[in-house]
Amino acid sequence: MNWRSEVERPPGFVFRKHRKGLLRSSETFILHCEDVPLAKLAERYGTPLYVYSTTAILKRLGAFENAFRRVLHTICYSVKANSNLSILRLMARQGCGFDVVSGGELERVLVADRRAAKKVVYSGVGKSRKEITAALKAGILLFNVESESELWVLADCAAQCRTVARVALRVNPDVAADTHPYISTGLRKHKFGVPIGNARELYGKASSARHLKVVGVSVHIGSQITDVAPFAEAIDRVADLVRDLRADKHRIDYVDIGGGLGIEYQAPNLQFVECAARYARAVANPLRGLNVHLLLEPGRSIVGPAGALLTSVIYRKENDGKRFLIVDAAMNDLIRPTLYGAYHEIVPVVQSKKSPAKKETVDVVGPVCESGDFLARDRELPRVEEGDLLAILDAGAYGMALASNYNSRPRPAEILVRGKSAKIIRRRETGRELYAAEL
Numbered sequence: 001m002n003w004r005s006e007v008e009r010p011p012g013f014v015f016r017k018h019r020k021g022l023l024r025s026s027e028t029f030i031l032h033c034e035d036v037p038l039a040k041l042a043e044r045y046g047t048p049l050y051v052y053s054t055t056a057i058l059k060r061l062g063a064f065e066n067a068f069r070r071v072l073h074t075i076c077y078s079v080k081a082n083s084n085l086s087i088l089r090l091m092a093r094q095g096c097g098f099d100v101v102s103g104g105e106l107e108r109v110l111v112a113d114r115r116a117a118k119k120v121v122y123s124g125v126g127k128s129r130k131e132i133t134a135a136l137k138a139g140i141l142l143f144n145v146e147s148e149s150e151l152w153v154l155a156d157c158a159a160q161c162r163t164v165a166r167v168a169l170r171v172n173p174d175v176a177a178d179t180h181p182y183i184s185t186g187l188r189k190h191k192f193g194v195p196i197g198n199a200r201e202l203y204g205k206a207s208s209a210r211h212l213k214v215v216g217v218s219v220h221i222g223s224q225i226t227d228v229a230p231f232a233e234a235i236d237r238v239a240d241l242v243r244d245l246r247a248d249k250h251r252i253d254y255v256d257i258g259g260g261l262g263i264e265y266q267a268p269n270l271q272f273v274e275c276a277a278r279y280a281r282a283v284a285n286p287l288r289g290l291n292v293h294l295l296l297e298p299g300r301s302i303v304g305p306a307g308a309l310l311t312s313v314i315y316r317k318e319n320d321g322k323r324f325l326i327v328d329a330a331m332n333d334l335i336r337p338t339l340y341g342a343y344h345e346i347v348p349v350v351q352s353k354k355s356p357a358k359k360e361t362v363d364v365v366g367p368v369c370e371s372g373d374f375l376a377r378d379r380e381l382p383r384v385e386e387g388d389l390l391a392i393l394d395a396g397a398y399g400m401a402l403a404s405n406y407n408s409r410p411r412p413a414e415i416l417v418r419g420k421s422a423k424i425i426r427r428r429e430t431g432r433e434l435y436a437a438e439l
């Protein structure tokens with residue numbers, strides 16, 4: 001494998017020969033997001049900085065759409081993966097619906113595009129009355145109800161709003177998926193959904209409520225699942241349930257299969273078209289002949305590889321032979337490595353092909369005061385110096401969305417690139433904003 005293909009994530013992130021300025025040399029390569037050199041963005045906007053590629057997002061969305069073209073479907077982009085308004089607008093312009101899990105996410109969708117409300121599905125085990133009422137008023141497509149208690153609260157709220165809520169029960173199919181335990185959701189021991197064995201009875205109760213209209217079944221078995229077999233198994237069980245429910249005279253128009261398709265963090269994900277096609281075959285097969293409208297809630301697989309987190313090396317440090325790169329991004333900016341033991345490829349933004357830097361094994365750590373503040377451990381990287389730039393790849397999903405202000409650190413700015421243009425879609429927070437709400 002040649003040194004460049006090891007690290008490229010086209011069409012978003014690609015090394016290109018540097019042509020201008022001080023580093024003029026045919027042997028110097030700079031990581032670009034589309035046609036924009038990342039070094040230029042870092043200089044202009046500072047680091048840490050999230051950078052996203054519009055083309056990569058659109059390509060991945062297109063791959064999904066294409067994979068499901070023979071099936072009646074709507075992609076409801078999962079807002080939690082990356083909820084920046086500009087990203088939501090981009091999705092809305094493509095005709096996407098949205099999967100939300102809170103009043104806050106719904107509010108963002110409505111601000112991004114009021115008309116998208118009719119394509120919103122709302123999941124979550126703890127929807128409050130206030131959130132439910134806001135969603136009813138917005139006229140969302142579907143409530144994915146996760147317990148009997150929630151069903152009655154929803155019926156009550158709908159009665160008060162003098163409306164009817166469209167309902168699916170989120171069923172828990174008791175299917176194991178090989179992913180991190182924190183993001184696996186489809187087993188009986190998890191808090192999500194109602195056991196599939198109890199669903200028929202609960203559908204009976206729901207259909208007797210005047211202000212509820214049963215229209216579908218929903219399921220979501222977890223996230224970062226790269227093997228399609230567990231999806232097929234779960235949908236198989238859901239298909240059986242749809243047949244039973246129809247025999248009970250329920251009208252089931254929609255099957256919401258959730259999100260969860262994983263990405264390749266360890267290797268370039270060049271064949272997403274194939275992954276999406278494989279996934280589509282696995283989930284569409286069990287539903288064949290049922291004539292349902294499929295709802296999909298992908299998040300990570302659309303935006304994950306389309307984003308990178310840029311960071312600068314502040315210090316190099318060696319403690320008894322252990323080497324650290326102390327960088328200006330930290331666990332508050334990207335928590336995945338420490339929270340899930342997640343791997344994110346890290347590459348120097350500027351690389352020389354002629355005299356490649358020697359490799360060394362380092363821990364890449366941030367300035368936060370915790371030993372858990374790391375972005376990579378025992379990672380082999382080309383040697384970089386203080387002031388050099390690193391790109392942490394595949395950070396477009398659950399990066400900024402999970403960022404916090406721990407250690408009173410302002411969250412990074414975000415940039416959306418398209419071709420040669422780079423637009424700031426969230427400016428860096430200021431210190432003052434962090435305590436502005438405090439008395």
Ligand code: LLP
Nearest residue numbers: 078123220223224259260297298299300398
């Ligand atoms: N639908 C529901 C009901 C979900 O709970 C989720 C993710 C999705 C869709 C989108 O799943 P995706 O396609 O993105 O896998 N913070 C974790 C991931 C948490 C996922 C939570 N639910 C991480 O950084 O890996």
